[in-house]
Structure formats: C-alpha cells, structure tokens
Amino acid sequence: EILLTQSPAIIAASPGEKVTITCSASSSVSYMNWYQQKPGSSPKIWIYGISNLASGVPARFSGSGSGTSFSFTINSMEAEDVATYYCQQRSSYPPTFGGGTKLEIK
Amino acid sequence: EVQLQQSGPELEKPGASVKISCKASGYSFTGYNMNWVKQSNGKSLEWIGNIDPYYGGTSYNQKFKGKATLTVDKSSSTAYMQLKSLTSEDSAVYYCARREALYYAMDYWGQGTSVTVSS
Numbered sequence A: 001e002i003l004l005t006q007s008p009a010i011i012a013a014s015p016g017e018k019v020t021i022t023c024s025a026s027s028s029v030s031y032m033n034w035y036q037q038k039p040g041s042s043p044k045i046w047i048y049g050i051s052n053l054a055s056g057v058p059a060r061f062s063g064s065g066s067g068t069s070f071s072f073t074i075n076s077m078e079a080e081d082v083a084t085y086y087c088q089q090r091s092s093y094p095p096t097f098g099g100g101t102k103l104e105i106k
Numbered sequence B: 001e002v003q004l005q006q007s008g009p010e011l012e013k014p015g016a017s018v019k020i021s022c023k024a025s026g027y028s029f030t031g032y033n034m035n036w037v038k039q040s041n042g043k044s045l046e047w048i049g050n051i052d053p054y055y056g057g058t059s060y061n062q063k064f065k066g067k068a069t070l071t072v073d074k075s076s077s078t079a080y081m082q083l084k085s086l087t088s089e090d091s092a093v094y095y096c097a098r099r100e101a102l103y104y105a106m107d108y109w110g111q112g113t114s115v116t117v118s119s
Helices: none
Strands: A004-007 A010-013 A019-029 A032-037 A044-048 A061-074 A083-089 A101-105 B003-006 B010-012 B018-025 B033-039 B045-051 B058-060 B068-073 B078-083 B092-099 B106-109 B113-117
Touching (some): A010 A019, A019 A101, A044 A061, A044 B106, B010 B018, B018 B113, B033 B068, B045 B068, B058 B068
Antiparallel strands (some): A004 A019, A019 A061, B033 B092, B092 B113
C-alpha cells in the first residue's frame, strides 16, 4: 500500500497569501488527485491527474509534481478556501488518501 | 446533473449488519465504476472498494474484505454496500463516489451515510 504523507497538517494563511501543501508518496505514482472537504460536507474533486482543475475550481488553485513529490498551491488565499484538502493516488491498489491538510484563515 | 443520493443514518447494535444504498441519477449508471469510502470521526478517508456496475466485478481493500460487500441493482441505478459483524470501529460516515475513467478520480460523491454502532 502506498502511504501518502501531507504537510503541513494544519496551516493558517492571511487573505492574499500564497499557500502550498505537499504530498509525499512512499512509492512513485503516476497521477495525483486532490479533494476539498468543508465541514459537514462530502469531499469534492478539486484537482485531478496532477494539475487539471475540476469544473468550477478557481484559477488561483494549481497542482504540480511527479514521482513521489506533489504540491497543491493557492496563489492568493481567500476566505472561501477554508477547508481540509486531501491528496489521493490511484497508481497502486488500494487507492490511498493523505491524512489531510486543514487550511484556516488568519 | 449527476447526483448520488445515499440512504439515511443508521444506528446498529454490535454484531448486526447494515446495508447502505446509493442511488445514481443524471448519467449512465453502468458506464462508471462506483467506489465506497469510509471517514471515521472527521479523520482521513479510506477506500473500501469499488464495483463495476456493468459487469458486477468488485475490488476490495484487503482491510475491508469480509467486512464489506458491494452490489448493484442496474434496474434502479442503485449501488449498495453491506457491512457485517459491526463493531464500534465501524462507526463512521460512508460515502459512495463515482470514479471517472481517465485519472480514476472520484468526481461525484454522495452526501454520506452515518453509521453508529452502539449497544
């Protein structure tokens, strides 16, 4: 099973600040997906296939990486971005998720 | 509009079984693999398994083999997950999620079904 380690576990950012979350895989993966989950709601696909934004996701979000190291970036933090973000790999069974990064606003 | 409508919350006693449903609408049910995901107490997400609604073939996370059974009813576009021999460790929110074909991302999710196991 591929272990995904996200860091940081919690991050607080000011409006307008750049935010970067990393996801480290225990073995090389081909693609990485990212999900956003707000309290009391289901996860939503946010970025798929490393860098493709899901429908409706603002352009201030981006994803990058390869192999065992992937990043999720918000160019300019907004209040509506407060949520927990999870990375997920599908290159190896079983699909696994990272532990999540809780994003708060200062 | 793609929608996955899950059944309501469940309260079960230890040792019992529960069957959760996920009714799909707005797309061709047999064209997309359906996944099930567990989220315990606001923690991270665990993949339980998936089912191909067209052929009925299933894949399970080893951790959930013997615990979860996935089935579908094509006539009603509904996926089911049965959990047996429930313990307190099974108390969680369970989601169904459609899997898209290219990157295997879970692109649509149900609203979640809360299962509480308590005597």
